[in-house]
Amino acid sequence: MNAVDTWITIGWLTVATFLTRSSFFLLGNAAKLPPRIQHALRYAPAAAMAAIVVPDLLMNGEVLDLTWANPKLLAAIGATVFFLTTRRLLETIVVGMALFTAIRLML
């Protein structure tokens, strides 16, 4: 793309951000969801995060990698155990990255 087109694209992508992130905020009282849907939305964040996190841990491109040679999987298991015992998020990220780097360099 030339420079002008790239800037136009950036403008449209900004519109996409507002249309999605602000969608129901903008609708306000105009869009009241049925209680059952509202209740179901309680489970949306965990599901969304799992859908982002788990493929990153288990997939190598489009191939499932459940072997011990997958440093992300091993590091995430270590980080999960660490988080469940300490409940400390920042330290969990540090421990997970350290494990990931150590395993990656050993393999």
Added chain:
Amino acid sequence: MNNTQATTSGAGLRDVEKQAYREAFKLAWPTMPGVAAWGMVTGMAMVKSGMTIWQALGMTFTVFAGSAQLASIPLIAANVPIWVVFVTAMVVNLRFVIFSAALAPHFAHLPWYRRVWYGYFNADIMMGLFPRRFPASTIHQTEGKIGFFGGIGYSNWIAWQIGAVAGILLASQIPQSWGIGFAGTLALLGVMIPLIINSAALVGVVVASIVAIAAIGLPYRLGLLLAVILGMAAAMMVETAMEKKKDKT
């Protein structure tokens, strides 16, 4: 917490919001290195795809959407029509529509321009932290919410931008093999685990994970949206089944 106390005076209300802001910031700051690392990867990807530094800076400050940016960067480089890039970003961002459906009722009392403003800061970390403090049952109470939302939203935006700018400027210095983006995944993992509040939520997470993996080949990252919807549906089914069982005994 102290939401039960009736605060009618303006000064008292401001204190409540300030306190909520600080409380939210404390909750959000441990996620900031992970968010920054994720921003950094996005910043590096923009420059490496051939965008100029100014275009990359412009994109990160306005578009502010990691997965949508990562999806659209190769399309921009490939000279795809603008509307295709736009539709791709919309679809990749669809999970935010679900998030906004859950969060927006808390802010329905505000004028539209403030709703749009807060909507812009609606993000993964926000959805992970806000409903834990203000569940759906608190929709009709307004105190502390603006403060809490700001404490997470603004720190999340700033952490993201610090990372993105660093990534844009350092793009050529950091080897891909370091896997910096993994810190973002770890941050989300740590936000996700406390959301598994009951066995229904656990089933939702397992189903969403399986669907996300099975549907990874779908275009526009539609697999992500499918995973969220089916994960939610599975959790609701388990919850209904559990309630029925409870009623029988």
